[in-house]
Amino acid sequence: MNNPYHQSLTLIGMPGAGKSTIGLLLAKHLAKDFVDTDLLIQLEHRKTLQDILHEQGYLALREHEEKILLNIHHSNHIIATGGSAVYSAKAMQHLKKFGPVIFLDVTIQELEQRLHNFSTRGIASAAGQTFAEIYAERRPLYLRYADIVIDCSGKNQEQLVDEVICQEAEDFAAAQDA
Template identity: 85%
Template sequence: MNPYHQSLIIIGMPGAGKSTIGLLLAKHLAKDFVDTDLLIQLEHRKTLQDILHEQGHLALRDHEEKILLNTHYTNHIIATGGSAVYSDKAMQHLKKFGQIIFLDVAIQELEQRINNMNTRGIARAPQQTFAELYAERRPLYLRYADIVIDCQGKNQDQLVEEVICQEAEDFAAEDA
């Protein structure tokens, strides 16, 4: 696939910066941007937290899977919800459109960033701690990632630059 038409799919924990880095990447690479959490909210006309409160975390994951399976975006930066990796079907579908980038942020950093755990719309079991959620999800992020970006000690510009360089290297290697 021509790199201009290839999408980049961003995965990672809540607070990893998927939407922020995604928007910056879209500007740098002249691609459209889509945030799948927003697509869920638009379809249901509710916030993620309202969906969680009314239907539970498994229903939110189901809604996310449906949105992801209906995602047919070329030449996009796609920021997924943190729980996208629970659906193997959805992740395999997204891989058809481009590389999957995992923004790997340490648990301590994430815990500092997330100060609205109970209102943010994070799909987790009712008594599950953020650390437990991290331990459960991180192996899934690593399983699906084509590129892992270690975010430790890097600012937004450095992360964008690293994603662009890694993506270009991987594309060149595939083309060789």
């Protein structure tokens, strides 16, 4: 992908980080298509993520997510992934072929304030696992796969969109100079 207008941007992060919201705004600002992989899973299975979790368990949901991610072949898209996308190294490497992976890094305190539907949100986690435990388990994975990390602390949606656009442009320019 040597043209920034054709590359995709993949957003990763915890549930409640704003991947879908920021993703839609980025798509508008950058004239790219938008895809939300959680919606693709729900459409394929004709069930909510929470129903899939309840009926099949969290490991099945992660398998469904990996399958959806590996079937994405989109250039010029903003891709909002589910929070558990980073459990699949194969899927993350696949997504990197289409452009940079951007981690929307939100503190645990801010996420807990945003999420009021933890038990019904369809978060792929082991039974009894707390949100703090999920955060501690996933954050190192987000950092491992991220090409760009956006610190979301104290920033509104427009500031975050601007920062992603600036960081992505700097990342692209650096790659061209390399």
